[in-house]
Amino acid sequence: MREPQRIAALFSALYNGEPWIDINLVDTLRNIPYQKAAEKYKDCNSIWEIANHIIAWRENVWQRVQDKVINTPQHNYFEKVAVISEEAWQTTLQNLAESQHKWITFLENCSENEFYKV
Template sequence: MNETERIQTLFTDLYHGHPWLDVTLQDTLSRITATQANQRPISDGNTIWEIVNHLIAWRQNVLKRVQGEVLQTPSNNYIKRIEDDSKEAWQQTLEALETTQKEWLYFLNTFNEADFVKEYSVNKLTYYQHIHGIIQHDAYHLGQIVLLAKMV
């Protein structure tokens, strides 16, 4: 197994496989309703839904970075209040997360490992660091989601 395949396994396991931490994004989010996802149990904290949208946006951002695009990160860090809190909108959010999962796996399946050493010009981090960073970002926020889910 090469490094790209190992990274694909990390992405898959954290999303819906068997990660070491024993919780996954898909399983955790599948048990959360739109109403629960939009609750704010910590008054100055984020909702589960806001965190999921943040995950989606950062997954898209980093994917574009490792495809050579230079991006401006918005001042809100991709955290916005939910305007449509319907069941359908929650389902669309979960589908958008699934889409980013498929996009990442496709990208990794076609990625040239020689490009791991390329640097993103804005922060000078390598593509390898960005790819592992987005997995770490997902795991960090999954922990928040699990805790928030216990509160809603």
């Protein structure tokens, strides 16, 4: 298996398959109500904030792969959730799914030479 496809397989397993850690993002997040996702415990980030952090970092790295210079913001993509609702939570989950699709498509179609050039 070529390296880009191996990474795509690992990325897929972690997202909605059977990764070595035995839990995946989709199964973990799908049953969390939006209120629980927005809860903060002490000074920790909420589940929702962590999900947004994952999405933003995926986009950051995506932009870098496209040769764009990206400066990481001071907040490191941990921001307070602006709108707390079921619709907003579902939008976050959809954004995560779209970021997954973008990366899997890229990795599965990336040649070995392109991959190592990146």
